[in-house]
Amino acid sequence: MTELFVNLAPVLRGAVRVPGDKSASHRAVLISAMADGESTIEGLSTGDDVQRTLSIVEALGASISTLDGKLSILGPHEGLVAATHPLDCGNSGTAMRLLAGVLTGVPGTHELVGDESLMKRPMGRVIDPLRSMGAEISGAANDLPPVAIVGGSTLAGIDYQVPTPSAQVKSAVLFAGLKAVGTTTVHEAIRTRKTTENMLTEALVSVTSKDEGVGRVVSLQPGRPMPRHWHIPGDPSQAAFFAVLGLIHPNASIGVVKLLDEDERTGYIGVLQRMGGLISQKVKDAHPALQIRSSRLLATEIFAAEIPSVDEVPVLTIAAAAATGVTSFRDMSELRIKESDRFAGSMMLASSVGCEVWSEGDDFFVRGLGSATNFVHFAVDGGLDHRIVMAAAVAATAGRGGVIANWETVESSYPQFFDDLSSIQ
Ligand code: S3P
Numbered sequence: 001m002t003e004l005f006v007n008l009a010p011v012l013r014g015a016v017r018v019p020g021d022k023s024a025s026h027r028a029v030l031i032s033a034m035a036d037g038e039s040t041i042e043g044l045s046t047g048d049d050v051q052r053t054l055s056i057v058e059a060l061g062a063s064i065s066t067l068d069g070k071l072s073i074l075g076p077h078e079g080l081v082a083a084t085h086p087l088d089c090g091n092s093g094t095a096m097r098l099l100a101g102v103l104t105g106v107p108g109t110h111e112l113v114g115d116e117s118l119m120k121r122p123m124g125r126v127i128d129p130l131r132s133m134g135a136e137i138s139g140a141a142n143d144l145p146p147v148a149i150v151g152g153s154t155l156a157g158i159d160y161q162v163p164t165p166s167a168q169v170k171s172a173v174l175f176a177g178l179k180a181v182g183t184t185t186v187h188e189a190i191r192t193r194k195t196t197e198n199m200l201t202e203a204l205v206s207v208t209s210k211d212e213g214v215g216r217v218v219s220l221q222p223g224r225p226m227p228r229h230w231h232i233p234g235d236p237s238q239a240a241f242f243a244v245l246g247l248i249h250p251n252a253s254i255g256v257v258k259l260l261d262e263d264e265r266t267g268y269i270g271v272l273q274r275m276g277g278l279i280s281q282k283v284k285d286a287h288p289a290l291q292i293r294s295s296r297l298l299a300t301e302i303f304a305a306e307i308p309s310v311d312e313v314p315v316l317t318i319a320a321a322a323a324t325g326v327t328s329f330r331d332m333s334e335l336r337i338k339e340s341d342r343f344a345g346s347m348m349l350a351s352s353v354g355c356e357v358w359s360e361g362d363d364f365f366v367r368g369l370g371s372a373t374n375f376v377h378f379a380v381d382g383g384l385d386h387r388i389v390m391a392a393a394v395a396a397t398a399g400r401g402g403v404i405a406n407w408e409t410v411e412s413s414y415p416q417f418f419d420d421l422s423s424i425q
Contacts, residue, residue: 003379004407004418006396012246014424015255015289018239020232022413023167023195024260025050026094028230030102031203032073033057033080034178035227041071043232047386047413049092056099059083060106075227082108086146089114091339091384091412093121094168100126100147101172104135105179107152112145117339117384119145126172129160133176133184157182157222164334165308167192170218177220178205185219192308193264194218203228214305233287234258236265238414240312241390242424243269246292247277248322248372249398254424257289267307268316275300275323299325299368310334310342314391317346321355321375321395323368333362339412340385349388352378352402353395375399382406386413393421 025045032039063074089095124143136150177184203225278293320327335342353375382389396402
């Protein structure tokens with residue numbers, strides 16, 4: 001186990017360009033591999049999660065090459081074929097769940113495995129709807145990985161209400177629907193990221209999407225995606241680390257540029273503004289960019305529905321730790337089944353910097369210290385969770401420094417995170 005010593009930074013200035021959006025990157029790779037012909041991708045996420053998806057589609061018969069910094073994926077004319085070995089998704093739940101949907105349409109036997117963290121994550125949420133479409137798919141005990149699939153059976157489109165908001169589940173069903181007979185419809189009670197439906201539409205698949213109140217209905221007709229050129233903008237969830245850092249740091253004026261434009265991904269900005277954060281979003285070079293300045297934050301009440309997927313909660317916990325008053329995090333059950341138990345992990349982070357924290361059912365509470373300058377120097381273990389490591393690094397840089405064990409897990413989504421953090425100091 002290696003430890004990283006993160007020091008407090010006296011001043012933060014400059015702008016960061018975060019890696020390509022992870023969700024869009026997985027989808028660009030998968031859609032290109034399913035297409036007939038050559039697609040190119042610019043701005044692909046550099047993290048190990050997306051590299052796994054790339055290696056897996058190569059094992060399934062797609063040809064990958066790089067020319068002039070552009071990645072090319074050639075989807076085989078006859079379609080993807082089964083690999084001769086288990087498909088290792090590493091740390092990536094997105095890879096495993098999306099591939100489950102894709103592989104139901106690929107003839108042959110497939111097995112999806114992952115690292116120690118992923119092997120503990122629930123797959124029943126994708127197995128159930130895919131099975132009701134006619135797929136031969138099963139998990140181990142309690143529907144944990146490995147996931148075994150016999151692809152190529154006749155699938156029928158379904159009308160599916162996703163029980164818990166999840167873009168991964170929606171996407172697995174839609175990808176399976178590409179090879180099903182008839183229409184596949186997915187209802188979400190709360191809108192999640194629309195990356196899959198947008199990108200399938202760009203690949204000329206027939207998809208309709210209609211917002212209903214705070215929910216959405218997406219319908220898809222079977223078809224094969226067309227190859228295309230993908231340009232992937234920056235990941236708004238990675239920008240959240242710099243947003244919180246700039247706000248809670250006593251002497252900061254920083255930017256994050258070239259971000260993906262999607263309402264479902266920027267709920268955290270509204271939360272931070274409500275806390276009094278001086279954070280603004282402008283269009284610069286045709287993409288959203290954030291400008292962030294040191295702020296005095298006040299506690300608030302944060303609902304999971306405001307930030308579907310709750311990816312930004314670990315770092316929002318650090319904002320709460322620097323705020324004045326008690327911040328409530330409500331309906332946070334989904335946090336428990338991410339790359340680690342982020343419910344426990346987020347509370348652990350706030351407690352490590354010196355806050356009083358407590359929980360009631362699916363809610364947890366953080367009594368803020370009024371300023372990051374009141375944080376204590378701390379030591380934490382990032383476990384197998386990149387977002388816990390990056391949130392801890394934000395706390396250390398804005399507060400009194402800290403030590404992070406198992407920090408290397410940032411490789412899964414943002415290998416250059418610590419370089420980018422140094423670049424603004
Ligand atoms: C993702 C969906 C979310 C999110 C994950 C990426 C996606 O998961 O947490 O980081 O790309 O579809 P859920 O679908 O479990 O909410």
